[in-house]
Amino acid sequence: MxxxxxxxxxxxxxxxxxxxxxxxxxxxxxxxxxxxxxxxxxxxxxxxxxxxxxxxxxxxxxxxxxxxxxxxxxxFDPTGFRVAPEEILGLDQLFHWVLYGARQALREAGHEEGSPRTGLVLGNLSYPTSAGTAFAEHVWLSGGAPGLLRGAARDRPDARNRFSSGLPAHFAAR
Incomplete structure (x- = not known):
């Protein structure tokens, strides 16, 4: 083999x-x-x-x-990625950490961007995140008790925040 x-x-x-x-x-x-x-x-x-x-x-x-x-x-600087800073800032900090770590690794290797031969190995324990919890809370409350959603909680958090296992690595690879 x-x-x-x-x-x-x-x-x-x-x-x-x-x-x-x-x-x-x-x-x-x-x-x-x-x-x-x-x-x-x-x-x-x-x-x-x-x-x-x-x-x-x-x-x-x-x-x-x-x-x-x-x-x-x-x-953390959300600029300079192939994703708009506003989109990045709407995601859980876990995504920010992954992007930051990927940027560090690329820079240590002497690059600003990945190449077709660049790979990513990511260690992530997949615990619930703050933004993932906020998304779940919004879904539960908007269906059964929308009156409990106050202030900023009325805005639905980015649904991608519920995927704390594989999506951050996929997002960074993109």
Whole structure:
């Protein structure tokens, strides 16, 4: 069985406390823990309502520590892709992270754009995303309780946000 050899010539990433591969490696080498309590405003309900205990956790959580990406907005530029910035900005941050990582990898390889021989290997845990949740909430509420949709929530979020597994990679490849 034969195969064509490949070469990894560019890397990109977005992790908590590491918005590029060198920062990620520095964190690994320093054995730095990038877990932190949930950022203010991340949950749409008061912290005290969300928190339970190990024994009393029905419809609540008993842990608020996780890996949260911070300060990404300071480094992401939605221009220069083959997709309009307005279209990109309407998508979940997960799409932004993938585009940003792909751009990093291409630049590390000495390119501004991909070529027909460019491939993408993407690691994504496919957790629910904020925009995916907003889309589902909009669908559920607009059908049964549209009066609960207030302000910006009346506008339907981009339906592509519900595809957090494969679509970000497809979108970046496009």
């Amino acid at each position: 034969g195969f064509d050899p490949i070469a990894i010539v560019g890397r990109g990433c977005v992790f908590p406390d590491a918005l590029d591969p060198d920062a990620f490696w520095d964190n690994v080498a320093a054995r730095r823990c990038s877990l932190s309590p949930v950022p203010d405003g991340r949950w749409r309900l008061p912290h005290r309502w969300a928190m339970g205990t190990v024994d009393d956790h029905l419809d609540r959580t008993w842990n608020d520590v996780g890996g949260y990406v911070r300060d990404f907005g300071t480094v």
